[in-house]
Amino acid sequence: MHIDVLTLFPEMFDGVFHSSILQRAHDKETFSYKLVNFRDYTTNKHNKVDDYPYGGGAGMVLTPQPLFDAVEDVTSKSTAKPRVVLMCPQGEPYNQKKAEELAEEDHLVFICGHYEGFDERIREHLVTDEISIGDYVLTGGELGAMVVMDSVIRLLPDALGNKESAPQDSFSTGLLEHPHYTRPADFRGMKVPDVLLSGDHAKIEAWRKQQALKRTYERRKELLEDKVLSKEEALYLKQLESEENSES
Numbered sequence: 001m002h003i004d005v006l007t008l009f010p011e012m013f014d015g016v017f018h019s020s021i022l023q024r025a026h027d028k029e030t031f032s033y034k035l036v037n038f039r040d041y042t043t044n045k046h047n048k049v050d051d052y053p054y055g056g057g058a059g060m061v062l063t064p065q066p067l068f069d070a071v072e073d074v075t076s077k078s079t080a081k082p083r084v085v086l087m088c089p090q091g092e093p094y095n096q097k098k099a100e101e102l103a104e105e106d107h108l109v110f111i112c113g114h115y116e117g118f119d120e121r122i123r124e125h126l127v128t129d130e131i132s133i134g135d136y137v138l139t140g141g142e143l144g145a146m147v148v149m150d151s152v153i154r155l156l157p158d159a160l161g162n163k164e165s166a167p168q169d170s171f172s173t174g175l176l177e178h179p180h181y182t183r184p185a186d187f188r189g190m191k192v193p194d195v196l197l198s199g200d201h202a203k204i205e206a207w208r209k210q211q212a213l214k215r216t217y218e219r220r221k222e223l224l225e226d227k228v229l230s231k232e233e234a235l236y237l238k239q240l241e242s243e244e245n246s247e248s
């Protein structure tokens with residue numbers, strides 16, 4: 001996968017691409033990236049990327065010219081049809097399903113907005129996707145693009161080592177993940193559940209499945225609406241519901 005990030009603040013990405021799993025995945029050539037300062041594409045003499053909004057009002061608006069030229073340049077040699085993602089608080093709410101969808105692509109372009117916003121023609125004619133990372137407003141799209149890229153890159157083949165796994169993670173299975181424990185078995189009187197020390201892998205697997213369902217039921221019931229449950233899971237869910245009803 002190749003990723004182009006169009007930003008006015010490329011230095012913000014230094015940490016994220018030079019640490020931990022993303023750095024390792026980049027070293028293994030799982031993905032390549034280019035940080036593109038779209039100010040370099042301005043055709044006006046003062047390299048201005050923004051202007052006053054028509055109709056008046058507060059704040060400055062990103063002009064279309066540098067962003068159109070930058071996107072056309074970075075996508076001109078692309079053999080695949082690139083996905084051009086605008087980071088935007090008004091966009092589609094981001095989730096694991098979208099991360100899985102983007103991880104299938106060969107070329108992603110992220111546009112990081114700034115200031116009051118961007119000229120509407122960018123949204124209408126330049127981008128393929130608009131993504132919001134939550135119902136709050138950030139100063140710019142950089143942090144959002146980092147969130148999306150991190151969650152996409154870790155899904156690419158070989159990005160995670162043997163000791164990390166994506167398929168069991170929360171949301172990948174449609175549920176929240178089961179709880180984890182490590183050594184010691186007894187920490188200040190707080191004990192690890194016996195089943196995890198039993199060495200019985202079938203029992204451990206069954207316990208983990210139940211715990212994932214319980215945790216999802218307790219914290220994110222709405223995730224269960226779309227989940228296809230096995231017979232055992234459906235029975236356990238009924239048990240959780242009747243326990244909850246008897247408590248209330």
Ligand SMILES: C[S@@+](CC[C@H](N)C(=O)[O-])C[C@H]1O[C@@H](n2cnc3c(N)ncnc32)[C@H](O)[C@@H]1O
Pocket residue numbers: 086087088089090111112113114115116117118131132133134135136137138139140141142144
């Ligand atoms: C200050 S915000 C502009 C907000 C805009 N005036 C509005 O009310 O929708 C500047 C830029 O930050 C990015 N941004 C802010 N919040 C975001 C969010 N929740 N998700 C993704 N990007 C966001 C976008 O690129 C946006 O253009």
